[in-house]
Amino acid sequence: MASFKKPGRPVRGSRTGRPVMALLDLLGRRWTLRIFWELRGENMTFRALREACEAVSPTVLNQRLHELREAKLVELGAEDGYVLTPLGRELLVLLEPITDWSSRWAKTL
Numbered sequence: 867m868a869s870f871k872k873p874g875r876p877v878r879g880s881r882t883g884r885p886v887m888a889l890l891d892l893l894g895r896r897w898t899l900r901i902f903w904e905l906r907g908e909n910m911t912f913r914a915l916r917e918a919c920e921a922v923s924p925t926v927l928n929q930r931l932h933e934l935r936e937a938k939l940v941e942l943g944a945e946d947g948y949v950l951t952p953l954g955r956e957l958l959v960l961l962e963p964i965t966d967w968s969s970r971w972a973k974t975l
Contacts, residue, residue: 870895870933892937897922898930902950905940906958911947 870892871877873885878894880887893899897919904910904918916927931948934940939954950958 869936892933895930895933897926898934901927901930901934902939902954902958905948905950905954909943909946909949915948 871883871888873883873888875883875888877883877888877891879891893902900919900922901915904915910918912924912927912931915931916922916924919927922930931940934954935942938951939957940948941951943949
């Protein structure tokens with residue numbers, strides 16, 4: 867299974883693999899942000915995540931969860947499925963201003 871490119875290694879748009887570019891590469895992968903977003907409120911099993919993401923294939927969902935776990939943004943809880951890690955929750959808080967900004971931006975278009 868392919869893994870995400872860790873900081874320090876070339877990623878899309880960056881030969882240096884700066885941490886911010888590695889993060890944006892990870893988050894820019896198909897379905898990654900949707901999966902991350904669905905985990906914002908509660909723990910979810912694989913099946914619940916698949917239902918919430920509607921059209922994602924089980925293979926892609928499994929791959930993205932693997933990448934998010936490897937990135938230490940998501941972990942598999944003992945009984946209640948997948949959950950954001952403290953690092954993942956911190957990132958979620960940091961994404962809130964971007965969400966607000968994008969709403970204002972959309973109104974200008």
